[in-house]
Amino acid sequence: MKLIFISGGVISGIGKGISAASIGLLLKKHSINVSFLKCDPYINVDAGTMNPIEHGEVFVLDDGYEIDMDGGHYERFTDISLSKYNSITTGQIYSQVIKNERNLKYDGACVEVIPHIREEIITRIKESYDSHDVLIIEIGGTVGEYQNDIYYEAERYLKQKLGADLLHIHIGYLPVPNSIGEMKTKPTQQSVILLNQRGIFPDIIIGRSEKTIDSIRKKKISIATNVGEENIFSNIDVNSIYKVPKLFYSQKLDLRIIELLNLKSQKIDFSDWDNLIKKIDNTPKQSINIGIIAKYHTSGKFSLEDSYVSVIEAIKSACWELNIAFKLKWIDAENFSEKDISSCDGFIVPGGFGKRGIDGKIKAIKYARENNKPYLGLCLGMQLAAIEFAKNVCSIKDANSEEVDEFAKNKIIHIMPEQEKKLLDKNYGGSMRLGAWKCVLEKNTLAYKSYNKSQISERHRHRYEFNNSYEEIFEKNGMIFSGKSIDGNLVEIMELKEHPFFVGVQFHPELKSRPLSPHPLFSKFISVIIEQNGTI
Numbered sequence: 001m002k003l004i005f006i007s008g009g010v011i012s013g014i015g016k017g018i019s020a021a022s023i024g025l026l027l028k029k030h031s032i033n034v035s036f037l038k039c040d041p042y043i044n045v046d047a048g049t050m051n052p053i054e055h056g057e058v059f060v061l062d063d064g065y066e067i068d069m070d071g072g073h074y075e076r077f078t079d080i081s082l083s084k085y086n087s088i089t090t091g092q093i094y095s096q097v098i099k100n101e102r103n104l105k106y107d108g109a110c111v112e113v114i115p116h117i118r119e120e121i122i123t124r125i126k127e128s129y130d131s132h133d134v135l136i137i138e139i140g141g142t143v144g145e146y147q148n149d150i151y152y153e154a155e156r157y158l159k160q161k162l163g164a165d166l167l168h169i170h171i172g173y174l175p176v177p178n179s180i181g182e183m184k185t186k187p188t189q190q191s192v193i194l195l196n197q198r199g200i201f202p203d204i205i206i207g208r209s210e211k212t213i214d215s216i217r218k219k220k221i222s223i224a225t226n227v228g229e230e231n232i233f234s235n236i237d238v239n240s241i242y243k244v245p246k247l248f249y250s251q252k253l254d255l256r257i258i259e260l261l262n263l264k265s266q267k268i269d270f271s272d273w274d275n276l277i278k279k280i281d282n283t284p285k286q287s288i289n290i291g292i293i294a295k296y297h298t299s300g301k302f303s304l305e306d307s308y309v310s311v312i313e314a315i316k317s318a319c320w321e322l323n324i325a326f327k328l329k330w331i332d333a334e335n336f337s338e339k340d341i342s343s344c345d346g347f348i349v350p351g352g353f354g355k356r357g358i359d360g361k362i363k364a365i366k367y368a369r370e371n372n373k374p375y376l377g378l379c380l381g382m383q384l385a386a387i388e389f390a391k392n393v394c395s396i397k398d399a400n401s402e403e404v405d406e407f408a409k410n411k412i413i414h415i416m417p418e419q420e421k422k423l424l425d426k427n428y429g430g431s432m433r434l435g436a437w438k439c440v441l442e443k444n445t446l447a448y449k450s451y452n453k454s455q456i457s458e459r460h461r462h463r464y465e466f467n468n469s470y471e472e473i474f475e476k477n478g479m480i481f482s483g484k485s486i487d488g489n490l491v492e493i494m495e496l497k498e499h500p501f502f503v504g505v506q507f508h509p510e511l512k513s514r515p516l517s518p519h520p521l522f523s524k525f526i527s528v529i530i531e532q533n534g535t536i
């Protein structure tokens with residue numbers, strides 16, 4: 001078993017996820033079969049029950065597992081499809097150990113954090129490693145926090161058996177305080193001391209800083225931490241996270257890891273990423289404004305961008321591909337005027353839950369429909385497009401979603417019977433349609449033209465569905481159901497016949513967009529905006 005542990009020091013948001021994803025990409029380019037494991041120290045069994053304001057976006061995998069936003073970085077950088085084996089939380093570990101204890105699996109032993117919790121973590125690491133060449137394990141949080149200590153303990157214990165096959169990479173902080181104007185190494189020295197106190201001696205340090213670490217600072221860090229200067233690398237601030245793999249590659253971090261882990265290197269081709277970077281650095285003459293009507297606004301540790309990171313990345317990738325600059329206009333669903341939306345060239349209503357902000361989103365959708373402005377509705381965005389259409393085109397005045405008003409007479413969006421029981425039992429975790437579902441596309445539709453194939457697979461995360469009893473009246477009024485589940489029972493995509501681009505999807509296409517292969521629906525949405533603006 002060959003493992004790379006990644007830890008971070010001093011501050012959160014130091015870039016552990018991006019570093020892990022970049023290292024994964026580099027190793028993959030050397031034909032090393034790499035996988036990931038994110039260890040999250042929270043008690044939640046998965047990220048699914050967390051409000052995005054608190055914890056950033058929930059990233060859904062093909063198997064329906066709900067992971068936090070680092071999963072998105074891993075997939076976008078490496079194009080590997082992750083599964084439940086790529087994430088563990090403290091909640092899962094403890095519930096498994098408690099379940100084992102109740103099932104008398106410990107032969108009457110007194111069940112304790114050490115060894116039993118530690119053993120359970122190691123079992124999960126082994127499962128996750130499976131038949132890969134290397135498993136990259138990112139320990140959530142920063143070293144020194146009470147809550148992630150047990151993961152370091154599991155690593156310490158594994159190191160006894162694995163020796164040189166276990167590598168620890170520490171991401172250290174190297175601030176340049178304004179008042180001093182000099183790069184300071186103490187924060188990194190001190191976070192390494194915290195690691196050492198836990199019996200961990202890092203092999204490689206990656207310094208997060210504004211500028212490259214000079215040789216004087218490298219020496220200081222090396223003397224204080226016992227990490228050789230040749231094993232200290234820089235991760236400087238760059239204007240795009242997709243530049244980090246090249247940054248590591250140019251410092252030969254990949255070769256260093258390969259040597260230390262006794263793996264085989266090969267000549268790698270970086271042209272695809274070089275091309276991407278070229279596109280990112282292009283300065284297109286034209287720019288478009290995309291309005292995102294959202295409600296998970298900045299609060300606490302996480303920002304609005306974190307709540308919608310995959311949507312933003314999907315827009316970026318499509319715009320880079322089409323060589324167009326864009327501005328995101330964040331429109332607060334609860335408080336905006338017509339002036340705020342009239343400067344937008346296209347609109348997105350992303351996923352969301354609950355009643356708050358619904359009316360504003362419907363108002364913006366009406367504006368897009370009536371003014372022929374391209375509209376892409378993602379999950380809730382499709383549901384609300386259906387309600388707006390029912391109300392304002394089909395004249396179904398009290399049209400609503402069961403999520404908003406369970407007593408509404410016309411529930412255009414309703415709960416599926418199998419989900420209803422779970423909700424009655426207040427069993428909210430895992431009570432949704434989750435993960436990849438196949439969808440059949442109707443020929444001669446915008447959806448078909450975007451994907452250019454008749455069957456697709458997309459990821460879902462929702463409790464409510466389009467109510468098929470309204471299909472007929474919708475069709476009569478010009479709505480096309482251009483995508484349906486294989487059995488034809490579930491509406492997956494709807495689009496307006498007489499509109500340049502008015503498409504709602506019950507799934508989350510943003511989760512499958514990659515920087516090297518933008519999602520076809522986002523590309524189509526952006527290209528219709530460009531066409532409308534007369535720029536191509």
Ligand code: GLN
Nearest residue numbers: 351352379380462463464
């Ligand atoms: N709240 C809606 C539902 O549960 C939509 C969910 C979403 O947008 N992901 O069906």
